Amino acid sequence: MKTYNVAILGATGAVGQEMIKILMERNFPIKELHLLASARSAGKKMWVNEKEYTVEETTENSFDGIDIVLGAAENDIAKKYLPIAVEKGAVVVDNSSAYRLDDNVPLVIPEVNPNDVKKHKGIIANPNCATIIALVALQPLHAYAHAKRMVVSTYQAVSGAGVGGIRELQQQVEAIHDNKPVEVKNFQYQIAYNLIPQIGGFNEEGYSSEEMKMQFEGRKIQSNPELSVNCTCVRVPVFRSHSESIMVEFEKPIDVEKAKVLLKDAAGVKLVDDPVNKVYPMPLDTTDQDLVYVGRIRKDMSGHENALSFWCCGDQVRKGAATNAVQIAELVIQNM
Amino acid sequence: MKTYNVAILGATGAVGQEMIKILMERNFPIKELHLLASARSAGKKMWVNEKEYTVEETTENSFDGIDIVLGAAENDIAKKYLPIAVEKGAVVVDNSSAYRLDDNVPLVIPEVNPNDVKKHKGIIANPNCATIIALVALQPLHAYAHAKRMVVSTYQAVSGAGVGGIRELQQQVEAIHDNKPVEVKNFQYQIAYNLIPQIGGFNEEGYSSEEMKMQFEGRKIQSNPELSVNCTCVRVPVFRSHSESIMVEFEKPIDVEKAKVLLKDAAGVKLVDDPVNKVYPMPLDTTDQDLVYVGRIRKDMSGHENALSFWCCGDQVRKGAATNAVQIAELVIQNM
Numbered sequence: 001m002k003t004y005n006v007a008i009l010g011a012t013g014a015v016g017q018e019m020i021k022i023l024m025e026r027n028f029p030i031k032e033l034h035l036l037a038s039a040r041s042a043g044k045k046m047w048v049n050e051k052e053y054t055v056e057e058t059t060e061n062s063f064d065g066i067d068i069v070l071g072a073a074e075n076d077i078a079k080k081y082l083p084i085a086v087e088k089g090a091v092v093v094d095n096s097s098a099y100r101l102d103d104n105v106p107l108v109i110p111e112v113n114p115n116d117v118k119k120h121k122g123i124i125a126n127p128n129c130a131t132i133i134a135l136v137a138l139q140p141l142h143a144y145a146h147a148k149r150m151v152v153s154t155y156q157a158v159s160g161a162g163v164g165g166i167r168e169l170q171q172q173v174e175a176i177h178d179n180k181p182v183e184v185k186n187f188q189y190q191i192a193y194n195l196i197p198q199i200g201g202f203n204e205e206g207y208s209s210e211e212m213k214m215q216f217e218g219r220k221i222q223s224n225p226e227l228s229v230n231c232t233c234v235r236v237p238v239f240r241s242h243s244e245s246i247m248v249e250f251e252k253p254i255d256v257e258k259a260k261v262l263l264k265d266a267a268g269v270k271l272v273d274d275p276v277n278k279v280y281p282m283p284l285d286t287t288d289q290d291l292v293y294v295g296r297i298r299k300d301m302s303g304h305e306n307a308l309s310f311w312c313c314g315d316q317v318r319k320g321a322a323t324n325a326v327q328i329a330e331l332v333i334q335n336m
Numbered sequence: 337m338k339t340y341n342v343a344i345l346g347a348t349g350a351v352g353q354e355m356i357k358i359l360m361e362r363n364f365p366i367k368e369l370h371l372l373a374s375a376r377s378a379g380k381k382m383w384v385n386e387k388e389y390t391v392e393e394t395t396e397n398s399f400d401g402i403d404i405v406l407g408a409a410e411n412d413i414a415k416k417y418l419p420i421a422v423e424k425g426a427v428v429v430d431n432s433s434a435y436r437l438d439d440n441v442p443l444v445i446p447e448v449n450p451n452d453v454k455k456h457k458g459i460i461a462n463p464n465c466a467t468i469i470a471l472v473a474l475q476p477l478h479a480y481a482h483a484k485r486m487v488v489s490t491y492q493a494v495s496g497a498g499v500g501g502i503r504e505l506q507q508q509v510e511a512i513h514d515n516k517p518v519e520v521k522n523f524q525y526q527i528a529y530n531l532i533p534q535i536g537g538f539n540e541e542g543y544s545s546e547e548m549k550m551q552f553e554g555r556k557i558q559s560n561p562e563l564s565v566n567c568t569c570v571r572v573p574v575f576r577s578h579s580e581s582i583m584v585e586f587e588k589p590i591d592v593e594k595a596k597v598l599l600k601d602a603a604g605v606k607l608v609d610d611p612v613n614k615v616y617p618m619p620l621d622t623t624d625q626d627l628v629y630v631g632r633i634r635k636d637m638s639g640h641e642n643a644l645s646f647w648c649c650g651d652q653v654r655k656g657a658a659t660n661a662v663q664i665a666e667l668v669i670q671n672m
Contacts, residue, residue, distance in 0.1 A: 148639075150638065151487045151583050151638060153489035153568075155491070155531055155570065155572070169529075173509055173513070174513070177509070177510070177513065188614050189614075189618060189620070193505075193573065193574050193575055193620065194574060194618055194619055194620040195572065195574060195579050195619050195649075197581075197616050197617070197618070197631075197632055197647045198616065201612075202611045202612050205634055205635060205637070206592070206632065206633065206634035207634060207637070208611070215637070228637060228638040228639045229637070229638055230583055230636050230637055230638035230643075230645055232489075232581040232632065232645060232647060234491065234579075234581065236491070236531065236572055236573075237529065237572075237573050237574075238529050238530065238531060238573075239529050243531050243570075245489035245533075245568040245570065245581075247487050247566055256542070275534065275538045275542060275544070276537075276538050278524050278525075278534065280533050280534065282525060282530055282532060282533070283530055283531050284525070284526060284529065284530040295533075296542065296568065297542065298541055298542035298543060299541060300566050301541070301543070301551070301564060301565070301566055302485045302486065302487060302564035302565055302566035303484075303485050307566075309566055309568060311533045311568060311570075313531075
């Protein structure tokens, strides 16, 4: 079996850590594993599959001899190092948003557009977490009835802000419990027992960058330039699964029963839909696994003939980021 | 000044307690105040404005000589006692859902349809909390451009399940912190760090009773039988303010600037909309006051010409229940 030299860029963050875990879980054929991070983390020891690794400082030379880079760093780090990695012959799967809308970079969800991987020129982008979760759920319905318009409200976990986001929710809950002042660092305001309707910055029309990703990335991933998305993104005090309330208007007729049949057999999806018996997706249940749970499927009652509503939840760190990236890397080596 | 004998039915619950507080805050002209509850609570002492009251067991005789009843009990208690109260000459403002869709019972939000109070035949119903918050926010826009279709996703606080709901979230957070088992009583599942997409039971089409209230009550309150609402109701780990993400399609054109001008001067609303400067409604900020905060107002980008999206938050126990009921009672005595 062929094996590959793999580097994780941003190996000490929440997504980088999860990428390592998932590479091991899925037995990715690794020859050498390199854990790259900032100078601050360099020298840290980490155990992966009972083997000790030392975190290396990222430099231009970090990518010599590397076959696959999984990028889990911020946009500025991605922009600085990934072109160097490509120049040195690596194929990069990048989780930042730096290259997602670049015409030369495929943006891939393996359950939706796996063949786009083949078009890469060195970099393949991993979509936004909320976009991945929505589009995995939507894909079987879209393939059948063609999605035209989506109205989406998200309920996004604090893990979206990384390890710091998770720690912040814990610390705030403890501070409130102990009657101490609440510290705010990663979010705009207290997130414990609160909701914050801001993820990212705002454009002139009043939409946040996170809200626009659903439309811009959705169009590219589905090769569906007409797709229009009205999205409201909200941070909620949940640790690591994103949930989404989605109304979709389709071009062709589709009923609830057909939607259930399609979702039941769809890749990456678990149909969890028997509300009378209290069976529906919840973020606690989707934590630490890779499927997007879909339920509460019902016909739109508000006047559009071919519209359905549903509710879906998925682990933001896994399928929303690390797992999707590793799945892309698996497609890459199939074609190497 | 004329004063009135007032009885609170269900005085020991979260809404009943808040009704007492708000009657005092707003200097409602009370002659005698009677606190009615179940036999279990009878005999309890309660201090209201430095005066001690004894909770009375509700019986058929509880309503003798009462002018105004504020109902904060469950549907079965409302159905049992409120007709008796009316027979004995009282006017009832009822917060249960027992009479809301009864043709003989006005369903009133004072900022929306105050004149409907005059049509009462003894009972006036207080709408569902999520419906009140949405329709107060919508009213100035609806009066200008006429709402036709709403797609709503709610983020509803645990206070919607009463004092027990609030206590349950606190106890679950503490149990998790102390590594003890989480107890579930008032909700279907753990609500701490989770979301539950169920409020009420489900109909055959898969909509929950809470989701249908927005359409059925909305049509009646707005006298807008054509209003169609696609609603998804979700319980979130927030203590006492409900939040809602709302897309509305209007009959007539309305732009964002016009909407802001209308909302700025509207009764019951506070415009909180400067996202670039991190100014938007959040449930923590709307707790313990009566205004519905509205912000994140923007043009729908998903294809409908006359559609806007917005985000609103309101205190579920106050404007969503107790304050609205006391406001109705104030309209009632104006007409007495």
